Amino acid sequence: MQHLKSIRTGAACYLSVLPSLALLAVFSFLPMFMAFYNSFFEYEVGGARTWVGFDNYLDYIISDPTTAISFLNMAILTAITIAVRLSVPLIVAKLIHSLPHERHRYLYRLAFLIPSVVPGVAIQLIWGLLILGETGLVNSILESIGAGEFVRGWLSDPDTALLALACIGFPWITGFEVLIFYAGLSNIPESVHEAAALDAAVGVKKFLLIDIPLVLSQIKLIFMLVIIGGIQSFEFIFILTQGGPGFETYVPGLWMYDNAFSFQKMGYASSIGVVLFVIIMFFTVINMRYFRSAEELQEAS
């Protein structure tokens, strides 16, 4: 480690990290402070500011009619996403990991990664048009098996819109999660497998009692990523349903977007952003304090 030798070197150090810090100050920290500050005002872009204290927060939490349904939708979508993202890729990773030939294991992992070259917007539009649309794949299959009465616009029918959004990506074998779980399974020491074999733990029993506890840190990681992503994500809803029909698929992020860029209620929109930030922080802190990873549990025991 090189220690500071002269004032000149010190100045050179500050100068070298200055571009990084300047960019962060302008494009990360300044907007963060603006978000908190603006949330206490009522104003339009370029208009006069009125200090309203906590009124924006009170309005949003207590009297806004969209709050309840949008948080419910967010919770449902996030819960479904957690369920499928933790189960399907883990099972697929386990199946791949159990194969004897490294070549096969590699090819399967690659195959599930191919969709990641398609831009996210394209995937969402493809699902909206090709699969869930009026003349889409789901309706074609229903017609061909004689279940024509179920045919509908899956994203425009109020009864199915939210569930249809949750079904995007079926069969949910996301390459990234498969990779993470596969890495976790590969890290299980051989001695554990040998001990399991001695205790006659095989098949599903071994998977539930031995593999799952040992990939707990991967489960925790994906759990947190999905929660943080779920609270923030509204792009795919904006693209596919715009929150409709009615308010059936509204989520808080989309309501924030609408308030800022459709209704020009910038202060109100900022307060929604702060509320979502607080919820994300809540989950992050809970995660850091109470969910201990497998390694930590092993160290403790």
Next chain:
Amino acid sequence: MKKTYYIQHAILITGVILTLAPFYFVISNSIRSNNEIFRSPFAFPQSIKDVFSFTVLKLTGRENEISYTVRTTDGEAVLFETRSGNYAEAMSHQWHTMTDGFVYAWEVLRQYMVNTLFVSLTTALGVMILGSVTAYIFARYRFPGSGILFYVVISVMMIPGILTLVPSVQLVTGLGLRNSYLVLILPYIASGQVFAIFVLRSFFKGLSEDLFDAARIDGANHFRLYWSVVLPLSRPSLAVIAIMNILGTWNAFMWPFIVNSDQQYHVIASGLYIMSTSQVATNYSAMYSAYLISSIPLLLLFVYATKPFIQGLSSGAFKA
């Protein structure tokens, strides 16, 4: 007894087929005419069947049996004309059927592709330069406040995008950056460098001290240590960071959609969405071609840099 794995393979292959099926239909529909897609959205491309059957007819000396329908427009009226006989003309007609969608989509997307390539490469370069310089300073030098400054940088990872979206738009509007490349590149570098600094700093800290001593004895100054010792060693990490940022830029939709309303500055993601809401949306053949075209750059990256691509994909999600 040798254990077989038929069940595992059966389940996995079903999974692969279900995962890739939508993309098969995208490829298939991209080479079909709109008429074909309207009639049956999931049929096999007629043009491929025709190419085979016409070639068989030609090879068996029955060229005169070739017959196909050409769609022409005469003002408002749409005319269908049956032509026959000439193999070369028939093939050229099939070629046009297959490529019409691509030609149209490329006209719309060309500018967006150029923009996205420019923005993603500039961002990746900026992140690599700023990230490695700052990480190098934090890893190898002690100066007053260096520890605190490092944590200030890292703390940015805790700021979620949803909190800063609205004020960031106001900020760049105030700075007069709307509708430019800079409004994408500068914020992308600002947020992209953080993870790079985090990863590279721990990598640089792990480098052997002997290496630096040897270089110093050879008369290397601070800049040469960075440029000739540190950078060449971190090439694999830099590749992962570059790919991670390119992936991020290629997928970013909301920010470019909001801040760049001028068509001249659309990127792929916002351009595809705007295409799907314009009158092009009913030109299915062009839309499917557009989805395919927009996937080609990352597909090439995936094929030519599989290992860093996979690592970049994984670390990109850790950052989120």
